[in-house]
Amino acid sequence: MNNKILIVEDDAVFCKLLTRFLSKNDYEVSDAQNGADALQFLKNNTFGHAILDYRLPDMNGIDILQKIKEKTPETKVILISRYGDEGVANKAIYAGADAFVSKPINPTELLQVIKGTT
Amino acid sequence: MKLSISKNVHLVEPGDFEPTDHWYPRVLNSNIHPLVSYFLNLSHEQMMERYHRLHPSADKNAIMEILSYQPKYFRWAGTDLMHVTNHEGYRKLAVIETNSCPSGQKSMPLLDLNVEKGGYKRLIEQTFKPMVEKHPLKGNLAVVYDKNPMENVGYAATIADAFQEDVFLAKFDKNDPDPPVKFENGLMHVRNEKDEWVPIRAAFRYVTQEPWTRLPQKSKTLLLNPIEACLAGGRNKEVASGAYDWFNAKFKAHGIGIFTPKTFTKVPYGELKKYFEILGGNMVIKVPDSNAGQGVYTVVSKDELDFAMSKIDPNDHYLIQQLIHSNYNKGLDPTQAWYHVGTIPDNKGRSYAFDLRLMMHATEEGIRPLAVYSRRSGFPLNQPLPENMNSWEVYGTNLSIKGDDGWTYADERLMLFDVRNFGQLGLGVDELIKAFVQSAMAIYAIDQNAIITFGENNTNV
Numbered sequence: 001m002n003n004k005i006l007i008v009e010d011d012a013v014f015c016k017l018l019t020r021f022l023s024k025n026d027y028e029v030s031d032a033q034n035g036a037d038a039l040q041f042l043k044n045n046t047f048g049h050a051i052l053d054y055r056l057p058d059m060n061g062i063d064i065l066q067k068i069k070e071k072t073p074e075t076k077v078i079l080i081s082r083y084g085d086e087g088v089a090n091k092a093i094y095a096g097a098d099a100f101v102s103k104p105i106n107p108t109e110l111l112q113v114i115k116g117t118t
Numbered sequence: 119m120k121l122s123i124s125k126n127v128h129l130v131e132p133g134d135f136e137p138t139d140h141w142y143p144r145v146l147n148s149n150i151h152p153l154v155s156y157f158l159n160l161s162h163e164q165m166m167e168r169y170h171r172l173h174p175s176a177d178k179n180a181i182m183e184i185l186s187y188q189p190k191y192f193r194w195a196g197t198d199l200m201h202v203t204n205h206e207g208y209r210k211l212a213v214i215e216t217n218s219c220p221s222g223q224k225s226m227p228l229l230d231l232n233v234e235k236g237g238y239k240r241l242i243e244q245t246f247k248p249m250v251e252k253h254p255l256k257g258n259l260a261v262v263y264d265k266n267p268m269e270n271v272g273y274a275a276t277i278a279d280a281f282q283e284d285v286f287l288a289k290f291d292k293n294d295p296d297p298p299v300k301f302e303n304g305l306m307h308v309r310n311e312k313d314e315w316v317p318i319r320a321a322f323r324y325v326t327q328e329p330w331t332r333l334p335q336k337s338k339t340l341l342l343n344p345i346e347a348c349l350a351g352g353r354n355k356e357v358a359s360g361a362y363d364w365f366n367a368k369f370k371a372h373g374i375g376i377f378t379p380k381t382f383t384k385v386p387y388g389e390l391k392k393y394f395e396i397l398g399g400n401m402v403i404k405v406p407d408s409n410a411g412q413g414v415y416t417v418v419s420k421d422e423l424d425f426a427m428s429k430i431d432p433n434d435h436y437l438i439q440q441l442i443h444s445n446y447n448k449g450l451d452p453t454q455a456w457y458h459v460g461t462i463p464d465n466k467g468r469s470y471a472f473d474l475r476l477m478m479h480a481t482e483e484g485i486r487p488l489a490v491y492s493r494r495s496g497f498p499l500n501q502p503l504p505e506n507m508n509s510w511e512v513y514g515t516n517l518s519i520k521g522d523d524g525w526t527y528a529d530e531r532l533m534l535f536d537v538r539n540f541g542q543l544g545l546g547v548d549e550l551i552k553a554f555v556q557s558a559m560a561i562y563a564i565d566q567n568a569i570i571t572f573g574e575n576n577t578n579v
Contacts (some may be wrong), residue, residue: 013128013267013289014121020139082122082311104120104129104311 004050140272196220
């Protein structure tokens with residue numbers, strides 16, 4: 001099982017808190033606060049999971065989702081978006097996301113989603 | 119914990135405190151030095167008696183007045199001090215800076231290994247909680263911050279446990295065009311997941327970058343600390359200097375005073391060269407409301423003066439201070455100069471300048487020490503400064519940690535007050551007592567300045 005996870009979220013504290021939580025649950029976590037940095041990670045790494053925020057400063061999470069699926073279709077992608085972002089869940093699933101989670105994110109529940117998509 | 123309930127807002131819940139998230143790994147694995155533990159447990163009476171022994175002309179009643187003082191505005195503070203000596207070997211602790219919103223918990227070993235929340239718990243339960251319980255407003259609790267998320271998540275988790283309530287952890291950055299925190303008629307609100315603005319009855323405040331642009335005076339939401347603490351000197355070196363002068367004048371007859379390097383305030387840009395000459399070619403230039411080592415320039419040469427002047431605003435005024443020297447500056451007036459005592463030389467003979475960060479809080483007893491650690495400079499005091507090396511490398515003690523999230527591991531310049539590092543500083547209990555009494559005087563001075571400026575009735579408390 002590939003236990004590497006990429007988190008892409010422009011809130012640095014979100015990334016750190018989630019990274020620390022997932023690391024304690026035996027995942028190897030990388031994080032990026034924008035799409036360009038995320039794509040750089042993807043060039044050199046293959047991840048078991050990617051957790052992508054829909055709204056990023058330089059692109060939206062679905063663009064990154066599509067690039068991930070082109071390169072490594074086996075990477076499970078979980079798209080996250082804020083409460084009330086109507087239609088994002090459908091867009092995410094049509095684009096090939098393996099799961100969609102609405103904010104606020106409960107790390108324990110997210111862990112269950114990660115395990116459920118493994 | 120619920121992450122991202124709205125942009126830059128997380129909800130911290132009871133049970134979320136995780137020690138590994140709120141201390142540097144090195145600190146979690148350290149043991150507090152027994153002398154430091156002993157110091158932290160001394161009563162005010164013991165400290166007062168000892169301070170009087172060390173300073174026989176210091177009035178005991180005046181010392182107790184300071185230590186038992188109940189600040190109205192400035193109830194959580196940190197001072198940076200330096201251990202200095204003169205040509206006769208007379209050593210003192212010099213107050214360099216006093217700050218509201220001090221960092222320090224993540225660098226402080228546990229006082230009691232059985233109390234896993236350590237200083238976070240002492241600050242929240244002995245200072246914040248009593249204030250909140252007396253506050254009549256209804257609403258939620260929050261931690262608002264713009265730096266140091268490692269400690270602020272710790273404070274939020276401690277508050278959640280102390281009150282058994284969820285706590286909003288909201289980033290309130292000066293550059294955020296759409297911050298998740300706002301004030302309406304003096305009442306703080308935080309944005310929730312439904313884009314609603316939730317009223318906050320009390321907030322722990324770690325907003326440090328020009329906080330006066332975001333926090334109102336006379337806040338109805340209880341703040342630890344309110345903005346008045348910053349405006350009265352807790353975040354402005356020039357105002358603080360005036361407060362210290364007032365204190366020293368008031369208490370001179372009682373044999374106590376705040377010791378700082380010789381300071382000149384409101385120095386216009388055009389006179390910096392004159393002060394450089396007056397101070398013998400060595401000085402420190404400070405931008406009055408800067409922090410975290412920014413806006414501070416050590417100057418030991420014309421080149422460094424030119425460099426500093428190229429970086430600062432020609433239309434502004436500055437604070438100039440006497441430089442505390444290494445022993446390598448020849449031509450100093452021995453009756454005026456103060457020198458760094460420095461760390462004990464290591465096995466390569468290197469001795470470094472260091473500062474002492476002392477965090478304090480107001481409790482029912484008065485002002486008490488809470489956390490303490492040191493930072494040393496990068497280049498030794500007792501080696502010649504290489505050409506092209508800035509004197510900041512010798513005298514500057516702020517840690518330059520990559521990334522400002524507070525989770526990045528601190529380097530060896532962080533000197534913990536643990537069994538491994540404390541001995542290298544050459545400090546004993548007497549120095550810690552002197553540092554604490556000096557720091558308590560600084561809090562007293564700034565708080566009194568706040569009362570004089572803003573009034574006795576702090577609507578915030």
